[in-house]
Amino acid sequence: MRAFFVALLLLVVGLVVPVQPAVAAPTDSRGREIVLRGFNVSGSTKLYENGLLPFRSTADAATAAVQMRNLTGANAIRFLISWEGVQPARDRIDTAYLDRAADQIRQFTGRGIRVLIDYHQDLYSSHLFHRGSWYTGDGAPKWVIDAGDYPTESCGICVLWGQNMLTNNAVRSAAYDFWRNRYGVQDAYLAQARAMLTHLRSRVDHSMVLGIDPFNEPFDGGLDGASGTTWEATWMMPFYQRFRAVMDATGWSDRPVYAEPLVFWNTTFGEAGGLSTIAPLGSRYVFNSHYYDGARITLDPTPAADGTYSAAMNRIRDRAAALDTTAFVSEFGNAMDSSRTPWMIRAMYQGLDSRLSGATFWNDAARSGPVLSATQWQWDVYSGQHRELMNGNPDKVQTEGDAWNGEDHSVIANGALRLDPRVLDRLYPSAVAGRTVAFAYEDLARDGFAGSGRQQAWLTVPSRLPAIAGLTTGRQYGVLVWREPPAALGAPTELHLPASFPSGRTAVVSDLGTRSGLTTTGPIAVGTEVGATTARRLLLDATGSAPGSTHVALVVNTSDVAAIPAATLTAARTELLAWAATL
Template identity: 55%
Template sequence: PLPDSLPFDGTALTVSAGRFVDATGREVVLRGYNVSGETKLAENKGLPFASVTDARKSATALRALGGGNSVRFLLSWAYAEPVRGQVDTAYLTAATDQIRAFLDAGIRVYPDFHQDLYSRWLFDDDSWYTGDGAPKWAVELGDYPDESCGICFLWGQNITQNGAVKAAQYDFWHNAYGLQDSFLTMAQKTMTHLRQGLTTEQFAGVLGFDPYNEPYAGTYTSGQTSRTWERDLLWPFYVKFRARMDAAGWQDKPVLVEPNLFWNGNVSKEEGGLLDAGTLGSRYVFNTHFYDQKAISGILMWGNAADGQYVTDFGTVRDRAAAAGTTAIVSEFGHPLNGSTAGKAPTVLKAMYQALDSRVKGASWWTNPAASGPVLSGNQWQWDIYHGRHHEPMNDNPGKVLTAGDAWNDEDLSAVRLDDTGKAALRQDARLLDRIYPSATSGTTLAFTYEDRSRDGSTTLTWNPVPSSLPSVAQLVGSGQYGLHVWRSGGGSAPTELHLPASFPAASTTVVSDLATVHAPPAYTATTPVGVAAEPGGTGSRRLLLTDTDAGTVHYALVTNGAGAPSAALLAAARGELAAWAAQRIGG
C-alpha cells in the first residue's frame, strides 16, 4: 500500500531524460501557485504569512480548493540580510516554519529570491510605484538618480524606462560594490539554514531553488545584446549560485534558472533563452514566466483568448528545455482579476492551462494527440489569502495605506481570499483551477488533455469536445468534465497517479481504461488496477491510481464525471472506441 502518511510518498525529485522523476522513476508534473506576493510587502516583514497558523490554512486550501501539489515560495533579500554581511536568523527561521507548513501538507516547495524593479528603496515615499528585493544598504551604495518612469501605464514599464531601476540592475549584474558577491553569500547562508531547519523527510519535498526572479540587464553595454548578456553575465551568475547550493548541502537538487524576462514575451521579445549555456543537464531546470501582455494592455488584443491561443508560446518553452537537455517549469503565469481587462481572465487562464497540458489545441487534439508533447509543470501567480485585507503603507508612507487587491502596484491576481468568516475561498472558477493532471506517471506520457468546462460568466467554455466519431465516449462524457491520459509503461513498481478535483467525487467518477473500466472506483489497494486514495498531507484531496505491471505498453485512461450511472454496455462500447482510437492515433 502507498505510504499515505508521508509527504510526497517520501521521495525527492530529480531531473532525468527531460522530466522531473521521483525515486521510483515516475514522471512527475508539478502544478500550483506562487506563495505569496505578501513577501513583497512590509506589513508581515517580508514573510508570506503573519503566522504559521495562517500558512497551514493557506496550504490546506491550496491543496483542497486549488488542486496544487507545489508552490514557488517567495523570499526577500531585504529581510534576509538587512545589515550587510549579517543574515537575520529570526527571519529565516520564520520562513522555514512557514515552508514546513506546506511540506507537511504534501506540497513540494521551491524557494525564490524575489525582486521586482530591484528594490523598494529606489522609490520615494510619494511615488506612484514601488519595488521589492534588494535591501536598503545595497541601494545606498549606488549614486542612483531620482526615480521616474515618465509616461507609464503599467508598473513593469519601470524595468526599461526608470533610470534608477536600470542603473541598479546594471550594478548588480556587474557586481559593483561587491553586490552580487554579497547576495551569493547571503543565499548560501539562507539555504544552509533552511536545510538544517527541516527534517530529512521534509527536505525531500524541496524541489530546488529559483535564484533570481525575472532577471534583466538594466542597460546593455555598447555592442551587447540580450543573448550576449545572458552568456557573459547571467549564466556565470547561475554557475556561481549552483556552487553555493552545493556548498549548502543542496547538491542533489536542481537550480531553476530563468532567462531574460523578455525572452518569451509576446510584446517585446529578446533573443536568448540561455542559448549559449550548452546542455544544462540534470542539475539545472529551464524556468520561465509567461503573461499575455497584449491581453493585459487592453489595446493590443481585442476580445478574449481562444482555443489554442498559447500552444505556440508554451511549445517554445518545451522546445528550449528539450534542446538544453533538461525539463521546464513555467514558474509564473496569470492575468489580472480586476481592472479594464479582467473580463479576459477566464479565457486567458483557460488557454494557459490548456497549453501547459498539451501543445495541441482542442480542435485538433483528438486527431493529433501524439503531438501533445510533455505535460508542463507550472505555478500560477498567485495565492494570497490576505487579498483585499492588507494594511500596507506604500513605500513606508503612512498617508498611503493600501488595502485593496494584492496591495502592490495595483495588482489583483490572487486566486484566493478569506471570506467574512475567515475561511479560504476561491476568486476564480474552481473548474478552471482544480484540474485533473498526471501528477506521477509510471512510464512516459504520450498525450494528455483536460476539458475543464470552466465558465466565462454564464458561458460554458468547451474547447475540446469529444468528436462524433466516438459516439459512446461522447455519450459517456455528456456535458461533464473529462481528462484523458495516454502513457507508455515503464516497468516501475509504483502506480500512475492523476489528481482528482473536488468535482470528481468517487461516486460520480467513471474511468475507462485498458487496465479496467469502472464507475465509482473503489479505494485503492495494491491489487486494484484502478482505485482512489487520499493525497498525502491530510488535506482531504484525492488521487486516482492506475496500476500496470508491464513495460513498453501503451495505456490509456479516460476520467469523467459525466453520465450519472452508465450501463455496462455503454462502458464496454466506450472502451472499444478508445482502444481503436489509441491504436490508430498513438500506436503501439
C-alpha cells in the same frame, strides 16, 4: 511578475519555432514521472506589513496549505523570500527571519506539497523609490542601495509599472551594477545566499525542496549595445554558475538551479533573451520561464479560446528541450478584475497540459508532448485585507487587492476561490509510472465574473469515435496515455481528481478495466491525496502488465446520471483501445 508590461515598448516580431525533441520529466523517489501544479506564495513577501514573508504566522501558512491542497489539489508551491529579509544589514544575517520561513515551508512539505524557494525581486529594490512615487519595488536591502549613490528615481511619462526597467535610471543603474559586481554587490548577494542555504539545509525537508530560483525576472539594466542573448551569456549565466557553486558547497548539490531567462523573453510583443546561445544546461539546471499575455493585458480585446496559448507554452517546451533540461513555468496568470480572466487562465492550463488545441488533440495525440509543471501567480490569503504603507508613506496606505502597485492577482480571498473552481481544481497526472504519451483535459469552466459567463467545450471528440463522444459530450473529462518503462516501478499512476468529480459518479474507461463509480480497491481506485482531508486522487495500477506496455484511461464526470450502462462503457473502451494503439 510584470514581464508583460514591457509589451507596448517593443516591436512585434514573427516567430517560427521548430519542434524539438522532449527531454525526460522529473521523477519521484519511486521513479514515476511527476507533474507539479500549484501557486506562488505569495506577493505578500513584498510587503513590510508581512515581515517580508508570505505569511504573518505559521498558523496562517498551515491554513493556506490545507486550503490549497483541498480546494485545488496543488502539489507544489513557489515560496518567495527576500534578500532584504535575509540580510537587513551588511553585517547581519537574520536567522530569525529564516527560521520563520522554514516554519512556513514545513507546513507545506508536511502535507505532500513540494517547494521551490524563490529569491524575489521586482525593480531591484523598494529603496530606490521615494515616498511620493507612483511605483515601488522589492528585493535588495537599503544598505545595498546606499552604497550605490544612484540618481533620484523617475519613470518619466509612465503608465505601466514595467516601463521602470527601461526608463528609470535609478532602477537601471542598480541592476547594471549588480550584474557587473560593482561595489562587490554580487559577491555580497552570494555570501548571504550561502548563509541562507546553510541555515535552511537542516531545517526543512530537503527531499521536498525542488530547487532554488536565484533571481526572479532578471532584467539587464543596460545591454551596452549587445543583444539580449549575448547579455545572458556574458552576465547572467556566470551569475547562475556562481550560484550553482554556492548550492554545491552548502549541501544542495542534488537540487537544480531554476534559471530564468531575461524577463523580456516570450512576452507576446518583441523578444530579448531566451538562453538560446548558451551550451545545454543538463539536469543541474531547470529552464524556468514565466508567461503572461502581454497582448490581452494591453491591446488585444478578444477573449482567449481553444489553443490560444499553445504556441507560447510550446516555446517553453522547445527551449527547455534544446537546452537538454526540463521546463518549469513558475509564473502565469492574469488579474482578477477582468471578465476574460477565467478563460485566459483556462487556456494557459490547456497549453500546459498538451502541445495541442482541443480541436486537434484526438486526431494528433501522438504530438501531445510533455505535460508542463507550473505555479500560478498567486495565492495571497490576505487579499483585500492588507494595510501596507507604500514606500513607507502613511498617506498612501494600500488595502485593496495585493496591496502592491495596484495589482489584484490572488485566486483566493476570504478563504474562497475567486474563479469558477473548475478553472483551478483540475484533473492532471501527478505521478505517471512510466512516460506520458498524451494528456488532455476538458474542464468546461465558464468565463465571466464568478463563473457567470458562457460554457463551451474545447476538447472535442471527432465523429469517428461515436461511443467516446456519447460518453463525454457535455461532461468534464480527461484522457491519459502512458507507456511503462522496461522495468516495472511497482507504483500506480496517479491523477488528481477534482472535487467536481464525485467518487461514486466518476466513470473510468481503460485497458485496466471499466468503472462507473470508484471504490478504494482494485486496479482502478480512489484515495485521498497525501496531506489532504478532502482532496482525492485516482489510482491506476498496472501491476502484472508486460514491460513497455502502453496504457490509456478516460476519466469522465458523470454526476448528471446515477450510473453509466455497462454496454456504454464497453463500447467506449473498444474505441479507446483502438485509438490508443495508433499512438
